[in-house]
Each structure stands twice: as C-alpha cells, then as structure tokens.
Amino acid sequence: MGMKIFIxxxxxxxxxxxxxxxxxxxxxxxRMHIVVNSYLSKQERPGLPVSVTFTRMxxxxxxxxxxPVSFKALRDCxxxxxVPGTISGQADSHPGIVWHYHQETANLANKLKKGITxxxxxxxxxxx
Numbered sequence: 001m002g003m004k005i006f007i008x009x010x011x012x013x014x015x016x017x018x019x020x021x022x023x024x025x026x027x028x029x030x031r032m033h034i035v036v037n038s039y040l041s042k043q044e045r046p047g048l049p050v051s052v053t054f055t056r057m058x059x060x061x062x063x064x065x066x067x068p069v070s071f072k073a074l075r076d077c078x079x080x081x082x083v084p085g086t087i088s089g090q091a092d093s094h095p096g097i098v099w100h101y102h103q104e105t106a107n108l109a110n111k112l113k114k115g116i117t118x119x120x121x122x123x124x125x126x127x128x
Contacts, residue, residue, distance in 0.1 A: 002121035003046070005039050009115055010058050011070040032073040033088075036118075040081045048096030049123040052078055056116050057106035068101045071116075075099065078118060098123070 011032065017025060054071050056062070062070070079091035092099070106114045 002119065003043055004117055004119045005043070006113070006117050007035065007039055007115055008113060009035060010056065011074060011116065013062055014066040014069045017070065029073040029076075033077045036074055036077040037081070039118075040078070045081065045084075046120060046122045048082065048094070049098070050082065050096065051098045051100060051121050051123060052082075053100040053102060053119040053121075054116060055119070056101075056103040057114055058103070059107075059114070060105060061103055067103055071101060074116070074118070078120075082120075 009032070012020075012028065017028075020028065052075075054074065056067060056070075075092050076088045079094065079097060080086055080088060082097060083091040083094050086094070091097075
C-alpha cells in the first residue's frame, strides 16, 4: 500500500529560514501545515511502519546538507498525521517512520513541475 501526493509548493531553503524573524517563521510553518494537511486529509492514513520520501523539484539542486532541513515543517506535519495525538516536533522521531529526501530539477525538458512530492509506502512489518 502506498500513496504519492504532488503539492505545488517549494519549502524555503535553510538560509532563508534562518534569516526570518521567529514570528514570520512561525506563520510560514503554520501556512505549510495548512497546505499539507489539506492534501493529507483526503488520503487514507496507513498503518505503521512506513517510509516517507520527500522529493523537491525546483530550478536547481540545493546543497545536500541544507535541503533536508527545509522540509522540517512538512516532516512535522506528515508525522503528526501518521501518528495521531502527537504534537509538532515529537511525532517525527517515531520508530515506525523512516524518512528519505530526494531532489530533482524541474524544467520543460523533463516535464516536471515545481513543487514537492510526498510518497508514503507501508513497510512489511506492523508496529502496534
């Protein structure tokens, strides 16, 4: 069982997030949660354990050490959806979730649109 969701947004890179005032960053995080939740709410929640793969399609490839950090708000949101009853910042460390990050360039040649995909696949064993 698996799902793949395309969302036409790009998370801010780390340097932009770090330069934001904390209230601006909090508003950004809230907006990201609203957008991602609007897509996840239409899906059936899989049982754990799962693998979650975020793929960023943008104009260019970001530094490999910076781009996973830009997914923090999205990761928290997906984790809270996968593990109901948890709060932001706690659910993403659940042992039943494995996180992966990829990126590709989006351009006319490869016909990829700018945005992200969230792919959730259920792993073989079942956690209770």
